Amino acid sequence: MLHEKFSYVREKCINGKTYWRCTQYTTQIKCHGRVHTLRGKIVHSSKHNHQPCGQGRTAHLASFSCTRKKKRKLVIDKHEFVMDRKLKSSINWRCSRYRSSNCKVRATTHVLKNGQEVYRLKYAKHSHL
Ligand SMILES: [Zn+2]
Ligand SMILES: [Zn+2]
DSSP states (O other): OEETTEEEEEEEEETTEEEEEEGGGGSTTOOOOEEEEETTEEEEEOOOSSOOTTOTTOOEEOEEEEOTTSOEEEEETTEEEEEEEEOSSEEEEEETTTTTSOOOOEEEEEEOTTSOEEEEEESOOOSOO
16 A cells, blocks of 8 residues: 555554554564554554655656647656646656646656656645545
């Protein structure tokens, strides 16, 4: 399960409540981040001792899909981004729901020397599902 960019594994299930622990628990990090869910809703969460995946300096490979008008769309975690501005060496994108949901999430992509296209996220929290 993925929640707020942290990934969890199911630990146990008691009285309909599911207990999840961070996948970094078994690594050297020994993270004690946990969430409890009840009928699909988060009812409890505790802090992690590390950065969530998808943040920091790591760049991630970008994936794209096409709009009906044959324009490229950037896809990150099932969210779609439309092209905002094309710069010399990079492209700025914004969440396709920026208008309908007033979402402020943005991303930039650029092409590496090896030809791979990578993205970086800014304001990683969407205002919608
Ligand atoms: Zn953790
Ligand atoms: Zn969004």
